Amino acid sequence: MFESRDLDGALAAVRDESAPDALVLHTERDFETLDPAVAEELGLLVESLDPVSYPPEWLPADAPDQLREYAGSEFTIGLPGDGGVAWTRQTDPPVVFVKPRLRTSPDPFVRFLIAEALVEVGLDLPESFLAFFGARYADLDAAVPLEPAGVYQLAAALYTAYCGLHTREVFADWETDHPDLFDAWVDAGERLEPRLGDLSTEVARGQTEFATAAELACSAVKHAADDRLEIPSPFAALDTAAYARTGPEYAVEWARKTFEKLS
Numbered sequence: 048m049f050e051s052r053d054l055d056g057a058l059a060a061v062r063d064e065s066a067p068d069a070l071v072l073h074t075e076r077d078f079e080t081l082d083p084a085v086a087e088e089l090g091l092l093v094e095s096l097d098p099v100s101y102p103p104e105w106l107p108a109d110a111p112d113q114l115r116e117y118a119g120s121e122f123t124i125g126l127p128g129d130g131g132v133a134w135t136r137q138t139d140p141p142v143v144f145v146k147p148r149l150r151t152s153p154d155p156f157v158r159f160l161i162a163e164a165l166v167e168v169g170l171d172l173p174e175s176f177l178a179f180f181g182a183r184y185a186d187l188d189a190a191v192p193l194e195p196a197g198v199y200q201l202a203a204a205l206y207t208a209y210c211g212l213h214t215r216e217v218f219a220d221w222e223t224d225h226p227d228l229f230d231a232w233v234d235a236g237e238r239l240e241p242r243l244g245d246l247s248t249e250v251a252r253g254q255t256e257f258a259t260a261a262e263l264a265c266s267a268v269k270h271a272a273d274d275r276l277e278i279p280s281p282f283a284a285l286d287t288a289a290y291a292r293t294g295p296e297y298a299v300e301w302a303r304k305t306f307e308k309l310s
Contacts, residue, residue, distance in 0.1 A: 093140060156235065201257070215272040
């Protein structure tokens with residue numbers, strides 16, 4: 048199920064700089080929840096496993112099933128929609144997983160995703176949007192007039208923006224030391240840019256769902272260092288030091304005020 052990935056060049060350097068004890072493993076299949084046999088196999092590669100669960104009262108009554116499963120007692124790493132690279136600190140040492148869905152992706156992009164995960168591990172960022180929001184997830188749900196799936200999507204986007212505020216300065220510093228990874232980071236931002244210009248108008252006209260727009264804009268936040276991208280309103284208010292500092296409290300208040308203005 049798991050195969051160690053040898054890191055060379057810039058990736059090896061990023062691991063040394065950010066998370067020197069982390070393992071990077073290829074997986075045979077995509078997964079979120081690990082059944083006991085697979086968890087046992089992973090346990091042979093690490094010193095210890097410590098699966099995390101979250102209080103059920105953090106979730107509103109109508110929370111999606113996949114979020115309830117994640118919060119429960121089963122050993123779950125990542126959530127649907129997290130992409131082809133996931134990481135966890137539920138193991139010692141922490142592990143970065145590279146999933147097979149990335150087999151057809153360009154190698155520079157895959158290398159950037161691995162480097163990004165190593166940076167996130169090293170910065171001790173929350174492992175998921177539920178860990179980020181904690182009990183405030185129910186507050187976010189109460190603050191926005193969205194269906195449960197929309198709240199899930201918005202929460203994931205807000206978590207992405209928060210992580211991006213902390214990681215992007217690291218990425219920007221790669222220009223000299225790790226130019227290939229830097230170029231992949233810049234390229235990923237440039238691919239988002241064409242969607243950003245009309246995003247506010249699309250939301251106002253109902254052409255793009257709010258949570259979908261948030262996903263795009265919040266993904267752009269991690270590429271917006273040194274004014275490389277202009278984040279559209281109302282999401283530009285997330286591209287601030289205040290959000291980086293206060294996290295979920297800021298996110299919930301931003302969401303409440305934003306929907307008050309939209310209504």
